[in-house]
Amino acid sequence: MSFFKKIFCYLSVLILIVLVVPSTNSRGIPETFSELAEELLPGVVNISTTQLIEDKYNTRPQFQFPPGSPFEDMFRDFFDMNRNNNAPRKRKATSLGSGFVIDESGYIVTNNHVIGEADQIQVVFQDGETLEAELVGKDPKVDIAVLKVKTKKRLKALKWGDSTKSNVGDWVLAIGNPFGLGGTVTAGIISAKSRDIGMGQYDSFIQTDASINKGNSGGPMFNMEGEVIGINSAIFSPTGGSVGIGFAIPSTMAVDVIKQLKKYGKTSRGWLGVRIQLVTEEIAEAYGLDKAKGALVASVENNSPSFKAGVKPGDIILKFDGKDIKKDRDLPKIVAITKVGKNVQLEIWRVNRMINLNVVLGELETFEKKYKAEVEKKDVPNKIESLGIQLAKITPGLRTRFKISKDIKGVLILNVKRDSLAAERGLKSGDIILAIIDNDAMQTHKKVSSPIEIINKIKKLKKNRKKILLLYVQHLNSSPGYVPLKIDN
Helix, strand or coil, X not given: CCHHHHHHHXXXXXXXXXXXXXXXXXXXXXXXCHHHHHHHHHHEEEEEEEEEEEECCCCCCCCCCCCCCHHHHHHHHHHHHHXXXXXXXXXXXXXXXXXXXXXXXXXXXECHHHXXXXXXXXXXXXXXXXXXXXXXXXXXXXXXXXXXXXXXXXXXXXXXXXXXXXXXXXEEEEEECHXXXXXXXXXXXXXXXXXXXXXXXXXXXXXXXXXXXXXXXCCEEECCCXXXXXXXXXXXCCCCCCCCCEEEEEHHHHHHHHHHHHHHCCCCCEECCEEEEECCHHHHHHXXXXXXXXXXXXXXXXXXXXXXXXXXXXXXXXXXXXXXXXXXXXXXXXXXXXXXXXEEEEEEEECCEEEEEEEECEEHHHHHHHHHHHHHHHCCCCEECCCCEEEEXXXXXXXXXHCCCCCCCCEEEXXXXXXXXXXXXXXXXXXXXXXXEEHHHCCEEEECCCHHHHHHHHHHHHHCCCCEEEEEEECCCCCEEEEEEECCC
């Protein structure tokens, strides 16, 4: 073969390789996001909220004196006296976030934590127009809120996409209002799907490395077709800024919630009435299962749909309405999106055999409302606002719910307010106050069975100008211990 023929053959092979091997762009890596960003920006808004909050004390300068100074006690008494005599004052608190238009008539979606308990909500559009917004409905469980603005012009409504069709490695865009810098576009990829970050039982986040910061909350995450596949909601950040780990609520979870909020102003979730736990490899082996799967029923709520259907503690739910339950956390999500009143079939593993049970789903919100009313009716008053705790008598239903042993008697801590004194002292929902330590009676442990006993003790301490309430508490999943709480006189 001549030299020129060889050169020709080499060139032919090279050309063939170039034609066959796909280019970088043909594999979906975009050269620019400019056209997509320009199209989507008008549908993204900034959200500004204002809330009046009450300061417990007026803040005053505190002067430091050398130990033993004659001025030390005098000035301390002066500031304490003024602090106690000053009435609480209110101040304005503001917050910023993001949102996006889902209906050209004026419906807007954001995160529930963006609007919180705001007294005033303003929506700022890309052209600078600012409109007052009213709250249509909100869902703290999934962290979604729907707003409505009145406008004569047609708004740019964004389209929903199917988050289940997006894959790890796909490109995404995030648009929002980080640190008040409206109309900010960032890009990245989907890093993971179905992330559980400990926010609640419905956790199933899309993880992305697109830059998301404070103020991005409530803004949209787009696929490369310009469809909303997620609502940016949270970040993992040791520093407070973006480190490339952000989380978005998937569209498939958000859409149904938003439809309910638009139509009813509230949600309506399916309710089974069971408390469940993870099926470990050891549990699977003990039950005779080929692998760890399903949701193990730890307890069944009395008179719940599962109770009426014959579900028992120790059952392992493998399928719900034909859908496989791979892990325990799959069950609440599937139950929640199932229509209330639907007759569904449960596939259950019980005593080394498979059985099927039919259950008619109840409504979670109805149960929660009824449960709250029963607690408040049985034991009023049960809130101690100054400490940030809600208490309740231990009823049979509460014993089942919190897995409280029959031999334990006391007062249940039903709820603990975030950033409260009780929370600072490590008290949690599910803890049980066994006794009050009575310092007037040689440190006697006075057993308690009702919230009113604790409330009366606080009143007595205030009357005697004593500042410390000492409790003996059985901590959840731990040993009992003493907890001191400072009370205000």
